[in-house]
Amino acid sequence: MLDVATPCTADELREEGFVDVGAAADVPRLEGRRATVDGRRVAVFRLPDRFAATDAACPHKGGPLSDGIVADDCVTCPLHNWRLNLRTGEVAGQDATMPIHHVVEQGGRLWVRLAGACDGHREPERAASRAAAPGPTPVRPAAPA
Amino acid sequence: MTDTLTTHTDVLVIGGGIAGQAVCEAVRDRSAELSIAMVCEEPRLPFDRVSLSHLLVDGKDPAELQLRPEEWYTDQAVDAIVGDRVTALDADAGTAVLASGRALSFGRAVLCTGSAPLMPPLPGIDLPGVIPFRGPEDCQTIRRAAAEGTEVAVIGGGLLGLEAAYGVASQGASATVVHLMDRLMERQLDDPAAELLEPALEGLGVKVLLERQTRLILGPDRVRGLRFADDTQIECGLVVVAIGIRSRTDLAKASGLDVERGIVVDDRMITSHPRVLSVGECAQHRGHVYGIVAPIHEQAEVAAQTVLMLDAAGEDTEVLGHPAPYEGSILSAKLKVMGVDLVSIGDADASGGGGATPAMGHATSAAVHDRESGVYRKLVVRDGKLAGAILMGDTRGHELLLDGVKHAIDVPDPLALLAEASQASPADLPDTAQVCNCNGVCKGEIVKAIQEHDLGSTQEVVAKTRAGAGCGSCKPTVSEILKVVRGGKVDEATYLCPCRKQTREDLAAVVREQGIDSVSELSKTCGAGRECGACKPGLAYLVSEVNHNQHREERHARFINDRVHGNIQKDGTFSVVPRMRGGVTTPSELRRIADVAEKFDVPCVKVTGGQRIDLLGIKKEDLPAVWEALDMPSGYAYAKSVRTVKTCVGNQFCRFGLGDSMNAGVELEQMIEGLYTPHKVKLAVSGCPRNCAESLIKDIGIVAIEGGWEVSIGGAGAGTVRQTQLLARVDTKDRALDVAIVFLQYYREHGEYLERTAPFVDRVGLDTIKEAVLNEESGEPDRLRERFRIAKAACDPDPWRERRAPAVPKQFSELDTEVTAMVGPPPGAEKPEIASVEGEDAGGQGARLSIQRVVGATTRKATDA
Ligand SMILES: Cc1cc2nc3c(=O)[nH]c(=O)nc-3n(C[C@H](O)[C@H](O)[C@H](O)COP(=O)(O)OP(=O)(O)OC[C@H]3O[C@@H](n4cnc5c(N)ncnc54)[C@H](O)[C@@H]3O)c2cc1C
Ligand code: HEM
């Protein structure tokens, strides 16, 4: 499921701001591993149907999220059980959110682009205010049919 | 299967949807004799179509939606003909022909052919990538597209369209809802509610485009976008069409039955031919075709009564008697989008719609609107009677209001009723109030079931009444009702997986019956462990225990401690505690420990309460090298497992000693080390009743007495301190260890996960335990011994050997780092498995220990891929 061919070359990914963090095979199913992207420690997870990435340190007391228990869509910090949604970046029951970084698998390698590193990059899909995101992308006049 | 001879059936149900199933059940409830056959066109037994919306979000196996298990059809003598279709129906003759060529004759037929999605005749509607949202296949297509990041456009901003779009957005893909009207769900909502709904959905990542009439679906080879009447366009790779349904009436029409928008039925659910009835989305009653589940159950009840009366009439098609007539249903819709609470009931926008309410009369409405918190609650009152409601952001009291609309109660003061509804507890609900909308169960039925069958837990109520067996969103209400009926006395089950409300027994039964040997398989089968993952270590223990450790070990199901075999500390480093059986060590071991502490700059070396030495603050990357340098087996100080056997020196040195507690403890530890348990198990052996090893506050404590030994259980030295209770007084050390082991196995099999022995003994009772552990005649102790032996032989006595053969890639390092270079022989150069403390090292202490360390055979299957 994960090896949906990404129609991109390594060069393209690099141009788009992605960084090669390691071999996809080194992240076993439903486990996490740490890596460094542009000097930032991130945690990369293999979910049942995709990869996901966030910062390595838990927003509570800096626990190692990559060592947490991973379920379909979330990871639980091993230190005090804060639970982070790996889609939205929300922490269950806490007033804290985490950045969700973009992960792409290409040719057996994992490429990570930090959240906010690139314009137009998909932010965690919470509360995109209507003012900030008018209408769907992209709306443009059609050529005369 | 296919039988060219004509088979006869009393009741022929055509269509295996929710309606077909409801009719079968309602008829069978009333008659055990009538033969029933149901023809299901789809290649599966009836399933819960409503939950496809959830399937879209959670990706569960569609098989989980099956309404009844296969055995039900055998048990209830319902002949379910799956994957076949009725192609011709002769009502006068009472015969039906199936697509397979098979012929059936029938007494009565019930048409439950349901509906098909409306696909507007737009250019491009048949392009690849344009689909409806109706079956499990559609769910799969949508999920696949979302997983690939395809932009998805949903045409239709009604309930179904919004649930489809939410499903896409919840997977992180882009979803745009394209709606013709100027507000969402215009049939169920008024302006203010729709205005609140839109930002709520956008907050979940669903984009909304209103007042867009789709003109063209762009291709040409597969869908690439939508173009609207105003010539704007959007790009997308998948289009989901959810603009409505069309009753499937072809068969009825071809058989000469009256058909308008649906198959016309009267108040007895009889069509224009007295031998044929119709129920569900294909039926039209008093001008209404319903597109939701609740009316189906009401219709099915009436239809079943009618069928029985018709049958009483034999071959005579004149109807004898009258069932309580079906007078129509009140529409009630609940949006199944996590985080958006929305219920609409009856005539909600005061326009006269909303089901069987009369559309005449003067309508007024009263509303409470709090933009800030996104709460909107409105009542519609027609001629002084409750006609409809919208509850957004706060849906408390919706059961009460639905019931009020159904009975058109008088509402002198709508605001007072709104206030009352928000205070309403399940105790206030009338018996007729429908609690479970999935399965159409009223409060009265629940109360009756609780009283008649003396039900004590929510689980039992769900099993008996099926209320809450669907989405489970009414389960809290069911629990409340149970509490009220039982005057607060409710024995709630302890759930191993609280998300799916599954107990250890439930799950153990699944593991046993289906021969499951891994957590993944268990999760796949029943959903446990997928949502929050918190129960995965419990599931891992369960799977290992039931399979006597001959399971497929999966590291992702284990807590980090059990993945890297150390105890995680507050700074993310680990502690290393080597095995030191009975707290007995040697100078050589101590020397190695000291060397390691220096070489790796270990921040802290500490003696633990369990008579071990703890090296604290080891980095994950250093673990393999530290273990290699220590060359001692893992002390399992990080696991829910057999931890330590503490000993006092006993009669080998102590002047009061009555028994050789030290050797007994070392021997006991050898016999049980490496075994996982429901919670940690700490043991102690003392050489006399002075009890220096503190045996009486251990999970299992053994004390030497004059002429024998005492084995006691269920003590606790931490948290709430508890003294052990005496299990047995025996003559020999061997028998003492044997009793301890039989009890340990009993606890391994019967303890709830994370239940220490103290609460375990309280819960199960000392007498029950004594009977199981000590009554040799019952044969149970022998069986426990045998299962213990198998489990022990298959357990891993030293997981630290993974330093040479990691269980998973980068087990001890990060994606972009490597483990510290090994100290000692290179990987592959296997040393003797585990060193013995016998011989040279033991001498220094002058102890006459004679210890043979046992290495259990490792017969576990390969770790997961
Ligand atoms: C995604 C989704 C979400 C929904 N959510 C809700 C909700 O939240 N609440 C709610 O109340 N309702 C909801 N609904 C609507 C609800 O699912 C339907 O009202 C209900 O399933 C209709 O059941 P039915 O048995 O009448 O029709 P169907 O489910 O259409 O069943 C009819 C069956 O008959 C078969 N059939 C047709 N013709 C023949 C023939 N000639 N021979 C043999 N078999 C035949 C069909 O293949 C089909 O299997 C939802 C629907 C969908 C698709
Ligand atoms: C009939 C069978 C149904 C099944 C099997 C089903 C299944 C589910 C499941 C699995 C969940 C996720 C619950 C969880 O694990 O937290 C859920 C949630 C939900 N369901 Fe259903 N569902 C059904 C019908 C319905 C119906 C008819 C409604 C409304 C009329 C409904 C409303 C909801 C709501 C509102 C939630 C979200 C609850 C929350 O936010 O926690 N469901 N359902």
Ligand code: SF4
């Ligand atoms: S996995 Fe469930 S299921 Fe079990 S505790 Fe959790 S999520 Fe929950």
Ligand code: SF4
């Ligand atoms: S319990 Fe105390 S007194 Fe008794 S043998 Fe052990 S050390 Fe000696």
Ligand code: FES
């Ligand atoms: S550091 Fe993550 S929960 Fe406390």
